[in-house]
Amino acid sequence: MTRKLLVTGAAGVIGNVIYRGLKEDGRYDVTGTDIEADGSQGILQMDIADEARLTELTQGVDTVLHFAWIKDEDDFLGKVLQGNVAGAYKLFEAAVQNGVRRIVFASSNHATGFYKTDEKIDPGDPYRPDSFYGLSKCYIELLGRLYADQGKISSINIRIGNFPKDDRPHTERAGHIWISERDMLQLVTCCIEADEGMKYLNLYGTSANSDNYYDIAYLKDLIGYKPQDDGAELLEQAKAAGRKVPQDETEFQGGQEG
Numbered sequence: 001m002t003r004k005l006l007v008t009g010a011a012g013v014i015g016n017v018i019y020r021g022l023k024e025d026g027r028y029d030v031t032g033t034d035i036e037a038d039g040s041q042g043i044l045q046m047d048i049a050d051e052a053r054l055t056e057l058t059q060g061v062d063t064v065l066h067f068a069w070i071k072d073e074d075d076f077l078g079k080v081l082q083g084n085v086a087g088a089y090k091l092f093e094a095a096v097q098n099g100v101r102r103i104v105f106a107s108s109n110h111a112t113g114f115y116k117t118d119e120k121i122d123p124g125d126p127y128r129p130d131s132f133y134g135l136s137k138c139y140i141e142l143l144g145r146l147y148a149d150q151g152k153i154s155s156i157n158i159r160i161g162n163f164p165k166d167d168r169p170h171t172e173r174a175g176h177i178w179i180s181e182r183d184m185l186q187l188v189t190c191c192i193e194a195d196e197g198m199k200y201l202n203l204y205g206t207s208a209n210s211d212n213y214y215d216i217a218y219l220k221d222l223i224g225y226k227p228q229d230d231g232a233e234l235l236e237q238a239k240a241a242g243r244k245v246p247q248d249e250t251e252f253q254g255g256q257e258g
Contacts, residue, residue, distance in 0.1 A: 003192065004029045006061045008091070009068030010043045011036070014106060014163050014184065018065055019043070021185040028192075033057060034068070048087035054094035063192050064095055067106040076132040088140045092147050102154035104191045107141055109159045109177055109204060109213075110134030113254015117176075117213065121253075123159070123202035130254035141202060148200035156191045156198070158205040160184075161213075162231075168238075169231040171248045173255055176206075176213045178231035183207045190223040198223075207231060213253050 005022060009015035010032030019032040019041070033046035046053050048068050058064065070083035088105070095103055113130030115121050129135040137159075144155030161177030162169055169178040179187070187205055194201070201223075204214035210232035219225040235245050250256065 002027070002029050003062040004060055005031065005063050005065060005192070006057060007032045007065045007067060008034070008046065008048060009066070009106070010034050011038050011041070012067060012069070013165055014160065015065075015067035016041075017181045017184060018067060018188050021181075022065075022189070025189070031057065031061075048091060049083065051090050051094065054090055055097060058091075058094045058098045058100055061095070061098065061100050063102045063104060064091065064100055065104050065106075065188060065192075066091060069106070073131065073133050076136075080132055080136045084136050085139045085143075088143055092143060092153065096147065096152045100153060101196075102156065102192070102194075103144060104188060105140055105144060105155070105157045107137045107157040107159045107202070108134060109161050110254045111137045111141065111159055113252060113256060115253050116251055117249065117253055119253075120215070122215065123204060130252060130256040134254065145200055151199075154196075154199050156194065156201045156203070158187060158191065158203060160205040168234045170238075171246045172235070173249045175231035175235045176209055176211055176249075177253075178209060178234075179205050179207045179227075180229040183227040183229055186227070187219075187225050190219075190225045194223045 005028050007019045010019035011034035022028050022030045032043040034043050037045035070079050072079040110130050111134050112128050113134050114128040127138045129138050141157045147153045148155045162174040167181045169175045207229040208227040209230055
């Protein structure tokens with residue numbers, strides 16, 4: 001039976017790569033949504049705050065890829081909590097109501113961004129958000145934890161590192177946490193296809209970068225993720241071509257100065 005997928009934020013930088021890639025894959029029935037429709041790509045209009053629309057579009061869906069996000073670090077109470085966190089709650093409620101099997105959420109490495117760069121951490125370590133943005137990602141990961149522990153849905157959270165529009169890292173820090181378009185698509189597909197018994201999982205979403213901040217080797221055995229790209233190699237190519245690569249590393253993994 002073909003899995004029916006719903007992608008939120010399908011017109012966004014990461015969401016569009018996922019939406020187009022899953023459609024081209026051919027194994028899935030994919031519906032893409034965003035705050036504004038895009039007829040040229042077949043993306044439907046859906047406001048994450050619209051409970052009726054969420055209920056309508058999650059009917060018959062196997063997996064939701066939740067990549068929608070309102071960008072407003074300065075209005076935490078008004079937009080971040082109301083739009084992103086409350087919107088995620090409404091999405092989970094609609095998904096549970098309609099028997100959705102799994103939600104894969106686009107979280108961020110900023111959920112643990114205040115760990116120092118010389119600290120080796122894994123996804124089970126305590127949260128250390130480096131911003132209100134990171135804090136809101138923590139809230140939604142924990143929302144998934146609650147629903148998963150209640151036996152209502154499977155929840156997987158990808159803590160995405162650096163994902164620029166031109167598919168290559170541009171600074172030294174980015175090289176540690178970068179993920180390529182093809183690796184991002186592969187990782188999302190692995191999360192969709194992960195064992196039915198996997199009810200909750202946090203993981204870091206990066207390519208196979210040299211000197212990666214995070215150990216992701218275990219994901220090969222856990223969900224079959226085998227990244228193909230290395231940000232350090234691309235940075236070395238840029239240097240060899242005479243392009244300047246900024247040294248922007250800070251004390252903290254999230255890039256904050258503290």
